Amino acid sequence: MEALDYHAEERRKAEFNLDEMKIVWAGSRRNYELSDRVARLVASDPVFRKDNRTMLTRKDLFKDTLRKAAHAWKRIIDLRLSEEEANMLRSYVDQPAFTDLHWGMFIPAIKGQGTSEQHEKWLPMAYKMQIIGCYAQTELGHGSNVQGLETTATFDPQTDEFDLHSPTLTSSKWWPGGLGKVSTHAVVYARLITGGQDHGVHGFIVQLRGLDDHLPLPGITVGDIGMKFGSGAYNSMDNGLLRFDHVRIPRNQMLMRVSQVTREGKFVQSDVPRQLVYGTMVYVRQTIVSDASCALARAVCIATRYSAVRRQFGSQNGGPEIQVIDYKTQQSRLFPLLASAYAFRFVGEWLKWLYTDVTQRLQANDFSTLPEAHACTAGLKSMTTSVTADAIEECRKLCGGHGYLSNSGLPELFAVYIPTCTYEGDNVVLLLQVARFLMKTVSQLGSGKKPVGTTAYMGRAEHLMQCRCEVEMAQDWLKPSTILEAFEARAVRMSIACAKSLGKFSNPEDGFAELSPDLVEVAIAHCQLIVVSKFLEKLQQDIPGKGVKRQLEILCNVYALHLLHKHLGDFVATGCITPNQGALANEQLRLLYAQVRPNAIALVDAFNYTDHYLGSILGCYDGNVYQKLYQEAWKDPLNDTVVPDGYLEYLRPILKQHIRTARL
Numbered sequence: 188m189e190a191l192d193y194h195a196e197e198r199r200k201a202e203f204n205l206d207e208m209k210i211v212w213a214g215s216r217r218n219y220e221l222s223d224r225v226a227r228l229v230a231s232d233p234v235f236r237k238d239n240r241t242m243l244t245r246k247d248l249f250k251d252t253l254r255k256a257a258h259a260w261k262r263i264i265d266l267r268l269s270e271e272e273a274n275m276l277r278s279y280v281d282q283p284a285f286t287d288l289h290w291g292m293f294i295p296a297i298k299g300q301g302t303s304e305q306h307e308k309w310l311p312m313a314y315k316m317q318i319i320g321c322y323a324q325t326e327l328g329h330g331s332n333v334q335g336l337e338t339t340a341t342f343d344p345q346t347d348e349f350d351l352h353s354p355t356l357t358s359s360k361w362w363p364g365g366l367g368k369v370s371t372h373a374v375v376y377a378r379l380i381t382g383g384q385d386h387g388v389h390g391f392i393v394q395l396r397g398l399d400d401h402l403p404l405p406g407i408t409v410g411d412i413g414m415k416f417g418s419g420a421y422n423s424m425d426n427g428l429l430r431f432d433h434v435r436i437p438r439n440q441m442l443m444r445v446s447q448v449t450r451e452g453k454f455v456q457s458d459v460p461r462q463l464v465y466g467t468m469v470y471v472r473q474t475i476v477s478d479a480s481c482a483l484a485r486a487v488c489i490a491t492r493y494s495a496v497r498r499q500f501g502s503q504n505g506g507p508e509i510q511v512i513d514y515k516t517q518q519s520r521l522f523p524l525l526a527s528a529y530a531f532r533f534v535g536e537w538l539k540w541l542y543t544d545v546t547q548r549l550q551a552n553d554f555s556t557l558p559e560a561h562a563c564t565a566g567l568k569s570m571t572t573s574v575t576a577d578a579i580e581e582c583r584k585l586c587g588g589h590g591y592l593s594n595s596g597l598p599e600l601f602a603v604y605i606p607t608c609t610y611e612g613d614n615v616v617l618l619l620q621v622a623r624f625l626m627k628t629v630s631q632l633g634s635g636k637k638p639v640g641t642t643a644y645m646g647r648a649e650h651l652m653q654c655r656c657e658v659e660m661a662q663d664w665l666k667p668s669t670i671l672e673a674f675e676a677r678a679v680r681m682s683i684a685c686a687k688s689l690g691k692f693s694n695p696e697d698g699f700a701e702l703s704p705d706l707v708e709v710a711i712a713h714c715q716l717i718v719v720s721k722f723l724e725k726l727q728q729d730i731p732g733k734g735v736k737r738q739l740e741i742l743c744n745v746y747a748l749h750l751l752h753k754h755l756g757d758f759v760a761t762g763c764i765t766p767n768q769g770a771l772a773n774e775q776l777r778l779l780y781a782q783v784r785p786n787a788i789a790l791v792d793a794f795n796y797t798d799h800y801l802g803s804i805l806g807c808y809d810g811n812v813y814q815k816l817y818q819e820a821w822k823d824p825l826n827d828t829v830v831p832d833g834y835l836e837y838l839r840p841i842l843k844q845h846i847r848t849a850r851l
């Protein structure tokens with residue numbers, strides 16, 4: 188018997204080839220096939236069940252995480268999965284674990300900052316998971332200010348060793364994932380001291396626990412920092428604390444690609460810029476942008492499918508009520524998020540390319556694109572994670588009361604997702620880095636140095652400062668060049684206005700501090716321009732499949748025009764557009780929503796998420812929401828007994844007292 192599909196009618200409405208859209212979303216046919224196979228593999232494996240995890244105690248959740256990680260590793264070995272497939276498998280298991288940090292930061296830190304001898308020694312053990320590592324940078328007293336870290340690594344020429352020490356309470360390492368209970372090793376960031384001189388923060392490979400008994404090595408105090416936001420959620424991770432009491436490590440465990448310490452204790456700074464010590468963060472920020480599109484797509488998929496099932500008001504002659512997805516307000520809240528998911532997907536693809544390019548250049552000692560890579564990864568990490576975190580909460584509200592149920596999947600997704608706005612760089616701190624980069628670019632405009640890459644538009648500042656938007660009718664807003672010029676003009680005008688204001692301060696640092704809220708806005712305008720322009724560039728590509736390109740054009744316009752509507756103040760205040768042109772953009776936006784509507788369900792189907800990965804009754808593929816909610820309610824442990832525990836001790840006496848009082 189064919190299973191009932193409550194979305195069948197919605198799916199029939201789609202005006203594009205879904206299979207081709209799935210490939211666009213995945214990046215290529217190969218990626219699609221790989222990811223589809225791995226997602227199904229995880230979904231069909233009972234060990235990876237996750238429907239009960241919000242009910243587990245912290246200890247049970249942690250043990251469950253260890254069990255899943257061990258099982259995942261077994262599957263990876265047994266099935267001889269490639270590194271790419273293994274990463275996919277871990278991400279579909281969808282439970283934050285120490286392995287994220289081992290593969291995502293410990294290994295990349297050694298690869299990026301270690302010498303070839305260090306690669307040869309450490310990487311084979313790490314790849315086989317004979318050692319498990321984490322990334323121990325943040326301290327109790329300092330996270331954002333990396334140069335403010337206090338842990339010391341003092342070279343002792345007598346023994347050819349470093350002495351790792353935590354001199355203060357605030358120097359305790361605090362937060363590293365995987366550190367609390369699992370990691371045998373860590374890349375520890377500490378101030379390098381040689382001959383009494385402080386050379387700033389560098390990375391060191393330090394063994395923390397015995398490989399036979401898992402006990403902390405002498406001089407090491409290590410443990411978990413405690414429960415975090417939400418039930419389940421990120422509590423599967425053992426974020427840890429760590430203190431060193433004069434722990435000795437051999438000299439060759441300092442990561443020495445950027446700087447070296449010789450046998451005699453001489454500090455040698457190579458030609459490689461010191462910022463490469465921050466390289467692992469750049470790598471992870473880049474991956475976080477792609478992950479943002481996945482998390483956003485997940486929330487949007489749940490809210491869209493549920494909005495098509497849910498009906499409220501408007502029944503005519505006893506007929507069905509209106510699907511909430513047909514309310515214009517619902518569309519104006521939901522469809523920009525759907526468009527943003529696609530936009531972040533494409534900018535994530537581009538950022539991956541940029542990162543690969545900069546890595547290849549670094550290997551050839553070309554450091555010219557490093558500032559651009561830093562600004563793009565920092566800015567886009569910040570912008571996409573902030574939008575996604577807010578969007579998950581918006582999707583919860585779009586699902587009304589049922590969105591607040593744990594089994595909607597949204598509370599847990601929110602709790603797991605929100606720390607991305609903080610980790611790997613606080614989002615405001617990162618936007619200020621972008622602003623610095625932009626102000627530097629503006630200051631060099633008259634010097635003959637041509638801005639390149641994502642700031643190339645600033646080379647056309649003269650035109651962009653005085654150009655007038657030519658929109659006369661709503662449909663004029665559909666011209667890519669019109670949209671692009673409006674975003675470029677807004678970004679450049681905001682940058683130059685801020686640069687001028689900065690120029691009024693005698694001390695530039697005072698000016699930067701004073702104007703920092705405006706500078707954050709400038710950075711956001713620049714990042715939004717990048718996302719819009721990369722979406723438009725994507726549309727220049729040959730995109731096969733009936734109606735696929737057309738849908739993407741619609742989504743691109745929704746993305747750009749909803750931003751224009753949201754930030755109308757910026758656009759109008761900088762004189763890029765008139766208030767009337769702003770109103771025309773809004774008119775066009777409404778027309779675009781009507782075009783998205785029949786395709787909405789198919790556009791979220793294109794994410795190809797299994798019900799297992801989505802983990803949401805409201806977002807389940809077949810849309811059989813009410814029956815599933817009803818069945819699920821009875822599985823709650825509170826419903827194991829008809830009369831609850833505690834009735835005799837606490838409820839009955841009150842009720843009886845009531846009866847006694849009534850009798851009086």
Ligand SMILES: CC/C=C\C/C=C\C/C=C\C/C=C\CCCCC(=O)SCCNC(=O)CCNC(=O)[C@H](O)C(C)(C)COP(=O)(O)OP(=O)(O)OC[C@H]1O[C@@H](n2cnc3c(N)ncnc32)[C@H](O)[C@@H]1OP(=O)(O)O
Nearest residue numbers: 278287291324330331332333334462465474561610611612
């Ligand atoms: C299921 C998942 C599966 C797989 C996922 C795969 C991978 C993901 C893995 C794990 C993810 C899971 C969990 C996440 C765990 C999170 C881990 C962490 O949070 S680690 C700790 C992160 N910490 C931070 O990000 C700290 C933020 N602070 C900084 O980066 C810096 O201190 C600063 C704010 C940039 C300031 O640094 P500093 O004071 O040194 O710099 P200045 O402002 O003086 O600038 C000097 C100069 O340097 C340039 N610059 C700064 N940073 C960089 C850089 N990274 N690269 C290149 N250049 C940089 C800066 O622009 C200045 O340039 P100038 O103006 O002089 O030209």
Ligand SMILES: Cc1cc2nc3c(=O)[nH]c(=O)nc-3n(C[C@H](O)[C@H](O)[C@H](O)COP(=O)(O)OP(=O)(O)OC[C@H]3O[C@@H](n4cnc5c(N)ncnc54)[C@H](O)[C@@H]3O)c2cc1C
Nearest residue numbers: 322323324325329330331362363364606609610611612615
């Ligand atoms: C779940 C999670 C996992 C983590 N995993 C790891 C890990 O594996 N390894 C690791 O080393 N670290 C890890 N961290 C730590 C994380 O990287 C830091 O918390 C993060 O970099 C932010 O630093 P902070 O906590 O010092 O924030 P703070 O800098 O103290 O921020 C507090 C507030 O001050 C503001 N602020 C700070 N500086 C400025 C400024 N210059 N200008 C304007 N405003 C400013 C911020 O915007 C923010 O509002 C993790 C954190 C979390 C939450």
